Amino acid sequence: MHRISIYIISIIIILQTSLLAYSSDPKNFVNELVNDAISKLSDKNLTKDEKANFIEKIALENVDINALGLYTLGELRKSSSENDISNYQNSFKRYFLKSLTSRLTDYSSSKFEIISAEKKSTSYTIVSSKISPIDGGPEIKIDWRIYTKNPEKPLIRDLIVEGLSLARTQKEEFASILNSNNNDIRILISKLDEFVND
Amino acid sequence: MKLDKNIKIFISVLGIVFFLGQNAQATEECFEKTSRAIFKFNLTLDNYIFEPVAKGYNKLPNPIKTGTSNFTSNLGTLLSIPNNLLQGNLKQLGHSIGSFAINTTVGILGFLNPAERIGLKPHKEDVGQTLGSYGFGPGCYYVLPILGPTTARDSIGLIADTFVDPFAHVTIREHEMFGLSGNSLDYYSFKATDAVDFRADNDQNFESLKKNSIDLYSSMKSIYLQDRENKINNSTKEEDDWGNLDN
Numbered sequence: 001m002h003r004i005s006i007y008i009i010s011i012i013i014i015l016q017t018s019l020l021a022y023s024s025d026p027k028n029f030v031n032e033l034v035n036d037a038i039s040k041l042s043d044k045n046l047t048k049d050e051k052a053n054f055i056e057k058i059a060l061e062n063v064d065i066n067a068l069g070l071y072t073l074g075e076l077r078k079s080s081s082e083n084d085i086s087n088y089q090n091s092f093k094r095y096f097l098k099s100l101t102s103r104l105t106d107y108s109s110s111k112f113e114i115i116s117a118e119k120k121s122t123s124y125t126i127v128s129s130k131i132s133p134i135d136g137g138p139e140i141k142i143d144w145r146i147y148t149k150n151p152e153k154p155l156i157r158d159l160i161v162e163g164l165s166l167a168r169t170q171k172e173e174f175a176s177i178l179n180s181n182n183n184d185i186r187i188l189i190s191k192l193d194e195f196v197n198d
Numbered sequence: 199m200k201l202d203k204n205i206k207i208f209i210s211v212l213g214i215v216f217f218l219g220q221n222a223q224a225t226e227e228c229f230e231k232t233s234r235a236i237f238k239f240n241l242t243l244d245n246y247i248f249e250p251v252a253k254g255y256n257k258l259p260n261p262i263k264t265g266t267s268n269f270t271s272n273l274g275t276l277l278s279i280p281n282n283l284l285q286g287n288l289k290q291l292g293h294s295i296g297s298f299a300i301n302t303t304v305g306i307l308g309f310l311n312p313a314e315r316i317g318l319k320p321h322k323e324d325v326g327q328t329l330g331s332y333g334f335g336p337g338c339y340y341v342l343p344i345l346g347p348t349t350a351r352d353s354i355g356l357i358a359d360t361f362v363d364p365f366a367h368v369t370i371r372e373h374e375m376f377g378l379s380g381n382s383l384d385y386y387s388f389k390a391t392d393a394v395d396f397r398a399d400n401d402q403n404f405e406s407l408k409k410n411s412i413d414l415y416s417s418m419k420s421i422y423l424q425d426r427e428n429k430i431n432n433s434t435k436e437e438d439d440w441g442n443l444d445n
Contacts, residue, residue, distance in 0.1 A: 145440070164421055
């Protein structure tokens with residue numbers, strides 16, 4: 001009986017994991033992920049906390065948060081100590097997840113459509129898409145920078161909304177904070193922590 | 199006459215700043231402390247005036263909002279026409295002239311947008327973009343009271359806009375054109391309506407940005423500069439500086 005229970009639990013876990021894994025083709029990966037997110041976030045039976053947990057889970061699995069953190073740090077990533085980088089990465093991850101959930105939990109339903117995908121190199125594919133709010137608002141063009149170094153596991157590195165790169169905006173925001181604080185990474189870390197604990 | 203003299207002085211000052219800033223990076227600031235103070239003032243103004251007006255505007259029935267947006271967009275096309283010509287962009291010139299002619303007539307003074315349904319989608323163009331397309335760099339960055347983020351090049355463009363825009367000729371300079379006349383109030387009312395429409399359209403985005411930025415001033419600067427770059431290139435070319443992150 002004990003063995004059967006373990007067997008059933010294992011199958012459930014495997015099934016859940018396979019349900020959460022999206023396609024390895026960048027175009028299908030974005031399509032499946034966004035449609036999954038749209039259906040969950042527009043589900044009125046889910047609480048705000050459940051939606052926030054869902055967003056965190058898919059972000060941790062499908063966004064290259066570590067690389068995004070390093071990118072937004074700019075040149076300082078080359079001169080900072082390993083310990084500082086590791087502290088920064090931890091703070092950045094918490095900052096990113098908090099800011100993402102805050103942006104998405106109040107999401108209202110939209111229609112999502114993939115337009116095209118362009119392979120830029122072995123490492124990157126840009127997937128172009130558009131999102132049309134159901135309330136008739138103007139449609140929004142979104143390009144997804146997908147990191148494909150591991151072809152089996154594509155990861156999102158940037159969103160370019162109507163030509164505005166979120167990663168670049170974040171990088172320039174951090175650069176300004178660093179510039180006015182003698183390039184002290186610890187001050188940036190403390191500002192990120194302040195945001196998370198606020 | 200006095201106004202013309204002031205404009206000349208302002209252009210000369212900006213010209214000096216602009217040419218001094220020719221080699222400056224777009225990210226370089228002219229007077230950051232002052233800009234940050236003006237930015238703070240603009241935010242307060244936004245909290246007390248623009249945001250409540252935009253929220254009220256967003257409560258209007260959809261046909262009124264869309265009609266207003268179409269109307270300001272159509273009048274804005276008048277500025278795009280000479281700029282398309284100055285940029286030698288004949289395709290866009292066709293889109294702008296066609297769109298303005300159809301929307302002003304069939305589209306009842308621009309409140310409707312039948313031109314879009316037949317594939318005419320004019321880009322918004324101004325003198326700042328035209329100068330950018332000629333290869334002039336942005337010069338340094340700063341913030342103007344009420345008008346918001348700008349660069350030396352775009353400030354010159356902003357003034358030059360009033361010289362090439364036929365609507366500005368009819369209104370600000372009170373020159374009659376095709377039997378139409380107007381005054382400064384018409385011009386500034388149009389600009390204010392356009393600004394409210396833009397603010398209302400971006401209300402949620404702005405709220406989200408305010409809530410999630412550690413340094414809102416820098417986020418707005420980055421967004422402004424990226425947007426101007428895209429408009430000058432007429433594309434959404436993304437910067438590929440991810441290269442050495444391939445771990």
